[in-house]
Amino acid sequence: MDSRSKRNRLLSWLLPLLAALALPWLFRSNQYNLMLLTTVLLYGVLATAWNIIGGMAGQFDLAAGGYLGLGAYTAGTLLLRWNITPWLGMIAGGIVAVGFAVLVGYPLFRFKVREVWYALSSAALVSVLRVVFLMWENIGGPTERYLPFHQFSLYHLRFGSYIPFYYIMLLFLASALLASAWIRNRKLGYHLLALGDNEDAAEVLGVDARTCKLKALMIYAFIIGAVGGVYACLYGFLHPNFFSSSLSLEVSILGIVGGLGITYGPLLASILLVSARELLRASLGGQLESLYLGIYSIVLILIALFRPQGIASFIRVLAARLRSRPSRSRV
Amino acid sequence: MQSIIQNILNGTMMGCVYALIALGLSLIFGVMNIVNFAHGEYVMLSMYFTFWIGSLWGIDAVATPLITFPLLFLFGLVTYYLVIHRTLRQKYVTQIAVTVGLMTLLRAVAQIIWKAQPRALPYSVIQGNFVLGDYTIMLSRLVSALASVASILLVHLFLSRTWPGRAIRAASDDLDAASLAGVNYAWTYALAFGLGSALTAVAGGVLMAFQQVDPTMGLRFGLLSFCILALAGLGSTLGLLISGVIVGIAESLAMGLWDPRARSLVVYLIFVVVLWLRPRGLFGRK
Numbered sequence: 001m002d003s004r005s006k007r008n009r010l011l012s013w014l015l016p017l018l019a020a021l022a023l024p025w026l027f028r029s030n031q032y033n034l035m036l037l038t039t040v041l042l043y044g045v046l047a048t049a050w051n052i053i054g055g056m057a058g059q060f061d062l063a064a065g066g067y068l069g070l071g072a073y074t075a076g077t078l079l080l081r082w083n084i085t086p087w088l089g090m091i092a093g094g095i096v097a098v099g100f101a102v103l104v105g106y107p108l109f110r111f112k113v114r115e116v117w118y119a120l121s122s123a124a125l126v127s128v129l130r131v132v133f134l135m136w137e138n139i140g141g142p143t144e145r146y147l148p149f150h151q152f153s154l155y156h157l158r159f160g161s162y163i164p165f166y167y168i169m170l171l172f173l174a175s176a177l178l179a180s181a182w183i184r185n186r187k188l189g190y191h192l193l194a195l196g197d198n199e200d201a202a203e204v205l206g207v208d209a210r211t212c213k214l215k216a217l218m219i220y221a222f223i224i225g226a227v228g229g230v231y232a233c234l235y236g237f238l239h240p241n242f243f244s245s246s247l248s249l250e251v252s253i254l255g256i257v258g259g260l261g262i263t264y265g266p267l268l269a270s271i272l273l274v275s276a277r278e279l280l281r282a283s284l285g286g287q288l289e290s291l292y293l294g295i296y297s298i299v300l301i302l303i304a305l306f307r308p309q310g311i312a313s314f315i316r317v318l319a320a321r322l323r324s325r326p327s328r329s330r331v
Numbered sequence: 332m333q334s335i336i337q338n339i340l341n342g343t344m345m346g347c348v349y350a351l352i353a354l355g356l357s358l359i360f361g362v363m364n365i366v367n368f369a370h371g372e373y374v375m376l377s378m379y380f381t382f383w384i385g386s387l388w389g390i391d392a393v394a395t396p397l398i399t400f401p402l403l404f405l406f407g408l409v410t411y412y413l414v415i416h417r418t419l420r421q422k423y424v425t426q427i428a429v430t431v432g433l434m435t436l437l438r439a440v441a442q443i444i445w446k447a448q449p450r451a452l453p454y455s456v457i458q459g460n461f462v463l464g465d466y467t468i469m470l471s472r473l474v475s476a477l478a479s480v481a482s483i484l485l486v487h488l489f490l491s492r493t494w495p496g497r498a499i500r501a502a503s504d505d506l507d508a509a510s511l512a513g514v515n516y517a518w519t520y521a522l523a524f525g526l527g528s529a530l531t532a533v534a535g536g537v538l539m540a541f542q543q544v545d546p547t548m549g550l551r552f553g554l555l556s557f558c559i560l561a562l563a564g565l566g567s568t569l570g571l572l573i574s575g576v577i578v579g580i581a582e583s584l585a586m587g588l589w590d591p592r593a594r595s596l597v598v599y600l601i602f603v604v605v606l607w608l609r610p611r612g613l614f615g616r617k
Contacts, residue, residue: 297436
């Protein structure tokens with residue numbers, strides 16, 4: 001029985017991994033589909049990282065766009081100014097994002113800014129960063145800064161096709177999922193989940209809320225900042241609009257719809273909602289550009305009201321039913 | 332020096348309108364402890380309603396609140412009973428998620444109906460400037476500031492002198508005690524939400540007298556009124572007005588003396604610093 005459940009467990013992540021590895025090969029003839037897949041993965045990474053601060057720790061963070069932009073500008077500027085490879089730039093971007101997160105998060109948690117006020121101040125930070133980079137002509141400025149084009153250069157992380165980006169994103173997604181699952185089964189994860197459930201009660205029981213939340217914020221910021229480097233190379237330019245409040249909103253929506261605190265939930269939501277968004281965009285064109293936003297919102301409201309555990313809970317119910325059927329027949 | 336005073340004058344006038352917007356938010360937050368993320372979107376919506384009424388029937392922007400006020404009140408009631416009502420006993424994440432969903436939904440609807448380009452009304456009866464020594468004052472801004480202050484005063488009288496108003500204040504102080512004294516909380520909540528949304532109609536009307544509207548401007552008004560609310564704290568109408576004026580002046584000075592793009596920067600910085608240093612606000616009593 002034990003070996004069987006172990007085998008099931010292995011299959012439950014091995015099969016999706018194999019499928020994910022094979023997907024680009026299926027769609028290799030169509031760059032649009034590859035872009036769609038890469039975008040889904042990108043949002044999967046962002047939402048999975050958000051889940052650590054938003055889902056586990058229960059801090060409604062709306063600054064994903066800020067960390068993404070910081071990472072993108074760090075990696076992009078290192079490449080443009082000193083020709084430093086974005087592979088290092090990513091790490092630098094992650095570190096810059098973490099630095100900013102600590103700078104902002106420490107006082108926020110220190111002064112017990114939480115719940116709605118945390119959400120609002122993090123949303124405000126994205127707008128602050130956007131304006132700062134608009135006005136900071138040396139690094140940002142209102143015009144796009146294009147990264148040098150290469151048909152295929154691993155060093156510059158520039159490719160003429162989406163396939164390499166897809167695999168890089170997949171790598172990021174796997175790391176983000178692993179990080180999230182790893183934290184969840186450690187002391188930090190239990191503390192975070194307790195905080196997300198009831199902050200006062202957790203503190204009474206001896207959870208150091210300030211440190212735990214700061215750690216969660218740092219991990220989240222690092223992942224998103226590092227992805228920012230790929231983000232810049234994927235789009236091939238830098239622009240202050242990377243500090244996007246709508247992207248931050250979208251990431252948090254995916255996290256909630258997917259299922260707060262459930263490792264694979266946000267990925268599931270990204271697969272469903274982001275591909276739905278891109279398909280709608282492709283089929284309706286610019287005519288109803290914002291229809292997807294409306295659909296997102298309605299899904300969000302319905303899920304939040306009627307299924308606060310998110311769509312991942314459907315999978316859980318399904319898995320439980322599948323598991324219980326054979327055992328019942330045996331009894 | 333002259334430009335500083337001119338900017339302070341402009342900022343004071345805008346600040347009064349901001350305070351009116353924040354008053355609606357503060358009513359809702361004070362009573363049911365829910366921050367309505369969609370509040371800025373209500374302002375955007377009432378500006379569009381003003382635009383519609385103004386361009387279809389030729390009614391002056393400043394007079395449209397007569398129509399949009401009941402409209403937004405109804406709209407507030409509908410959203411309260413459809414959505415907000417169900418979140419009252421939920422965790423705060425659900426409450427944020429629902430109002431954030433409402434915010435993006437309204438923005439999407441506005442983009443679908445009115446498209447992305449900014450809209451403005453062609454004329455308003457109140458136009459032109461008058462000169463006061465070295466300074467010029469735009470008549471439309473002065474009128475909207477006065478209308479906002481008058482509305483704030485009316486709301487203050489309503490809250491302190493009438494029974495439903497007192498019920499709202501009692502419910503925000505202590506719901507259980509208020510219930511014992513005969514306050515029907517369901518009605519009070521609905522009334523507060525309706526009134527909070529309806530106040531944006533006045534703001535939307537006077538704003539359309541000199542501004543244009545586009546579907547993305549809701550978030551700006553939203554964050555602006557959160558900032559004012561954080562600065563003022565709960566429970567003091569005068570404090571709200573003063574905070575609105577402070578924010579208005581800061582924004583105007585940043586625009587005039589530094590860089591037009593810095594307007595939001597200053598507002599958000601005030602917001603973040605206030606949250607850090609004075610979580611109860613400058614005038615809060617809770």
